[in-house]
Amino acid sequence: MESWERNLSGRITTLRELENRIELFKEEREFFRLSDAKDFPFSVTDHYFSLIKKEDPSDPVRLQCIPSVRELDVKPYEVNDPLCDSENMPGTGIIHRYRDRILVLASGICAVYCRHCFRRYLPGNRDHRLQEETLEQVATYLKKNALVEEVILSGGDPLLLPDSFLGQIMEALKRSKSGLTFRIGTRVPVVLPERITDELAALLRKFIPLYIITQFNHPNEISKESIHAINKLADTGIVLLNQAVLLRGINDDARILYTLFRMLARLRVRPYYLFQGDLACGTSHFRVNLEQGLRLFRAFDHHVSGLARPVYAVDLPGGGGKINLGDRVIREKRDGWYLIEGNDGKIYRYPVE
Numbered sequence: 001m002e003s004w005e006r007n008l009s010g011r012i013t014t015l016r017e018l019e020n021r022i023e024l025f026k027e028e029r030e031f032f033r034l035s036d037a038k039d040f041p042f043s044v045t046d047h048y049f050s051l052i053k054k055e056d057p058s059d060p061v062r063l064q065c066i067p068s069v070r071e072l073d074v075k076p077y078e079v080n081d082p083l084c085d086s087e088n089m090p091g092t093g094i095i096h097r098y099r100d101r102i103l104v105l106a107s108g109i110c111a112v113y114c115r116h117c118f119r120r121y122l123p124g125n126r127d128h129r130l131q132e133e134t135l136e137q138v139a140t141y142l143k144k145n146a147l148v149e150e151v152i153l154s155g156g157d158p159l160l161l162p163d164s165f166l167g168q169i170m171e172a173l174k175r176s177k178s179g180l181t182f183r184i185g186t187r188v189p190v191v192l193p194e195r196i197t198d199e200l201a202a203l204l205r206k207f208i209p210l211y212i213i214t215q216f217n218h219p220n221e222i223s224k225e226s227i228h229a230i231n232k233l234a235d236t237g238i239v240l241l242n243q244a245v246l247l248r249g250i251n252d253d254a255r256i257l258y259t260l261f262r263m264l265a266r267l268r269v270r271p272y273y274l275f276q277g278d279l280a281c282g283t284s285h286f287r288v289n290l291e292q293g294l295r296l297f298r299a300f301d302h303h304v305s306g307l308a309r310p311v312y313a314v315d316l317p318g319g320g321g322k323i324n325l326g327d328r329v330i331r332e333k334r335d336g337w338y339l340i341e342g343n344d345g346k347i348y349r350y351p352v353e
């Protein structure tokens with residue numbers, strides 16, 4: 001077993017282990033008393049846990065990984081699958097919503113279950129680990145669909161797969177279409193940086209053009225271990241991008257976002273998206289009011305270099321896809337909803353909250 005695998009299997013997954021290491025607040029204890037952990041698992045790696053400043057009740061790392069009873073407050077418009085992934089699944093493990101790229105659910109687990117996760121119905125479900133038969137189907141799908149030029153490996157976290165299986169997946173996909181562009185969505189550089197071994201970097205190098213999209217949401221998550229992992233990937237020629245999620249009480253502050261994006265740009269991780277929260281069950285305490293989000297974004301939008309400026313976007317509830325909120329797409333505010341024009345010209349609703 002490699003050391004990252006030992007660290008992964010030794011991560012904190014129970015209330016007892018957590019209580020041995022940190023004094024919990026009432027809202028956190030309440031969650032464990034009342035929740036049915038089957039819904040969405042809990043786990044934190046040693047590395048991510050070490051970034052928590054224990055004396056700060058609103059520590060940005062703590063809020064992202066230690067559950068609160070507020071997760072059990074499910075709003076009427078919150079759903080399991082807010083992006084309607086299930087309506088865009090032409091086969092097991094494939095989400096095909098945009099013409100030239102498909103998303104493949106490669107892994108069913110994450111190292112840390114982010115409390116704000118919007119694909120909460122996926123992670124923690126081992127059934128979502130790509131099976132070998134499914135891999136053949138994905139390869140066939142790629143061969144048949146001439147318009148698909150890019151595969152996004154997602155999940156769960158694809159970099160939690162063993163090197164050998166990850167390599168097998170990417171080989172099979174690469175063989176099925178020449179000139180394929182790869183993308184991997186992973187939070188490993190943030191939560192389990194020791195996973196980025198020299199062997200993994202050497203393996204991934206074979207699949208360039210490869211883009212790795214990570215998720216740093218706060219400057220406190222940029223540790224020296226993360227920087228080491230990022231440098232290793234960037235030095236092999238992999239392009240790194242970041243998708244941050246706008247999170248209430250964590251990074252809904254223009255100065256924090258500015259600092260985060262500037263730090264990432266300096267580390268060769270280009271800020272790509274800043275996401276408005278999706279309407280996943282039990283995540284309302286993380287969402288920022290949409291107009292407030294726009295004000296925040298505009299507060300630094302003009303001042304920050306294009307290299308450090310992400311697109312502020314929302315994935316429209318009801319399957320409308322991603323749209324750029326900077327394009328002034330809000331048409332109207334009515335009866336507690338913003339009416340937003342999608343790329344397809346249809347009107348979608350997002351709650352005012």
Ligand SMILES: *Cc1c(COP(=O)(O)O)cnc(C)c1O
Nearest residue numbers: 095096097098101102103152322
């Ligand atoms: C987000 C997403 C993509 C990627 O969209 P980009 O705008 O290219 O980053 C692709 N497929 C699905 C299903 C997605 O949810």
Ligand code: SF4
Nearest residue numbers: 110113114117156187
């Ligand atoms: S790493 Fe991604 S998929 Fe996994 S819990 Fe976090 S946000 Fe969800």
